[in-house]
Amino acid sequence: MRIGIVVDSTCDLPAEYIQGNNVVLLPITVRIGDAVLADHRDEEATLSFLHAHVAERGHEAETVPYSVEQIRDLFLGKLVVDYDHVFCLTVTKTRSPIHEHAVQASFAILNDYKPIRQAAGYNSPFALRVIDSQNLFAAQGIGVVEAVRMRRAGAGVQQIRERLEELALNTHGYMVPRDLYYLRNRARTKGDRSVSLFSAALGTALDIKPVLHCHRGETAPAGKIKGFEPAVQKLFDFTIQRIHVGLMTPTLCVSYGGELAELRALPGYARLREVCAANDIELHESVMSLTGMVNVGKGAVVVGFAAAPHKFA
Template sequence: MSVAVVTDSTAYLPADLAQRHHLTVVPLTVLVDGVERREGLDLTPTEVARALTVRRSAVSTSRPAPEQFAETYRRLLGTGSSGVVSVHLSAGLSGTVAAAELAARQTGPDRVAVVDSGSTGMGLGFPALAAATVAAGGGDLAEVSAAATAAAARTRTFFYVDTLEHLRRGGRITAASALLGTALAVKPILHVQDGHIVLRDKVRTAARALAKLVDLACLAAGDASRVDVAVHHLDDPDRAAALCAELTSRLGDRLQDVHVAQIGAVVTAHAGPGLLSVVVHRRAGS
């Protein structure tokens, strides 16, 4: 049988897309006032946003346990998969990759390969999909792993948040950057660089933030002849639709697939309300 591809819940892949590509998704955990709940199964991002802003609850996240990955790998290998490629969110943002690597060593490093996508959201989802496509075509463990790594290198993630305070509290961005983001009420535009969240730009209004996201996405697309785009939002489908419409207009015939997905509970716990994100994937050979 073919190589199985595993990812985690922070890929925020539309459910039908994950099913169609036979991806196995391992959930991360969100703790709200000490109560553990699994992302995508027991907790919605709207509930997390409410806990952060209305209830002022203690909210934190945790990686899957290594044994959870090990059980998943053993099950897939035991049902006939020739190997497993496990693609996850950046090691600079979470211990998920470390847990997966430990499980891989326990299960069999010759049969399980772990890939750090260096990002999250569809910055993780696109590499997982690339791996699944090569696996479906009969690729071996090395080829499927290489496909994920190459797709990650061709993917860029940009996002806007109303405030950097939640990212600062969770240690995902420095206090100095948070200070820059709040100075003179500017709106921060961030991107994921070398696996870490970095302040990319500052604008004055939310409307200008949307326009800046479009500009950055087009810049990331460069001269690629074929690009895929994902837009993430938090309970703001109208703003996501406006962003998609502008990207479609600007990228024209080069735009292949467009995915719109609500951001999940884990990223909401760290980014807070108001998030809007665009992810650009340049297709191989374009």
């Protein structure tokens, strides 16, 4: 059976990984004033757009995900012929309408695919499963890497589905933002009041950085640490602890809102890379998606992994 994997462009994985493993991308368009860019996970284009527009006016950005009609057209125009079963793994539905758009599109796709497949010489049925990753950014990549691994190993559709649904419940995303004012302003434009003006002002004045934790679609502070670099180092050290305890998949995804050279220079990151190599953990590092950067600001660090319940300490 030919199994396809589809993700949206908020999923932080390297472009070469996505292309090399035939992962299909649902791009999200970012508009800041007159500047428009469709996010196709092109790191050079993302960084150029970041330096030109996001730093000063990113909180004003409009992000436009694929519509129901665009998802339907993508599947009926290509995917229902290229594959027999497709898994569509979306950013958490608590933060984006992409999951709902994909679910709505799936009804039309499953109603209309038969004549298209028959014309291409396929008389077998086509199936589609939309899965809410219940996470975002680097953490969204955990399920994608596992789906690719299982597909390569010849796993069946039911095995993959059950595994992806299990991972969605056990994937953890941790983020350290640089600019609390930016995060607050951007959140307010989307109706999110989780970062108050008082918290942003106090955190900025005292240089207190929150470590935000996303799990099962809910995001909340897991800790507060003075200084960006100490907060990031604490996150990396904590991640090393989780690796030693044991992860549910041999995968760690890290993304950064800027040049990867800056990520690699952060305190504790070299040690994290060494621990991943010593423990056979596949490390995927990538520039954060343009969509991610306009939502949380440049310079943010995100770490994602799947693990049993735990507390940040």
